[in-house]
Amino acid sequence: MELKQLYREIVNEHNLHPVNRGKIEDADLVLRGVNPSCGDDITLYMKLDGDVIKAASYDGSGCAISQASVDMMVDQILGKNKEEAIKLAGTFMGMIKGEITDEESIEALDEAAALQDVAHMPARVKCAVLGWHTMQEMLEHPEKAQENK
């Protein structure tokens, strides 16, 4: 199978059969992320155990890229600590903007690396980074994410 086709299938799979969609009623952090240029609108939920991300999920709606990306993002941050998750968000956004291209960095993103081609579709960049940006915002500014509770 061609790599690009494989990537498309990974994106499709997360879009059609999301594994992390849902609401966490007793979440420690809740933050909404909106991309008006496409109409993507998500809310991210997170439970922390000290610095470790114990549970996370999202709900909302949006295009296939935004939904697949946030679903993959949650897979990648579960069990990680805040610092690691923020670093991963930086790597993902760097990859999508075409600023990070070395294999070693991109491998750290696991399945989310399937969205690397979005770097060549400027109109979709905001869709791809929405979930990751919201996660980073939530962890760096938890005061914003608690107001919504």
Ligand code: ZN
């Ligand atoms: Zn979108």
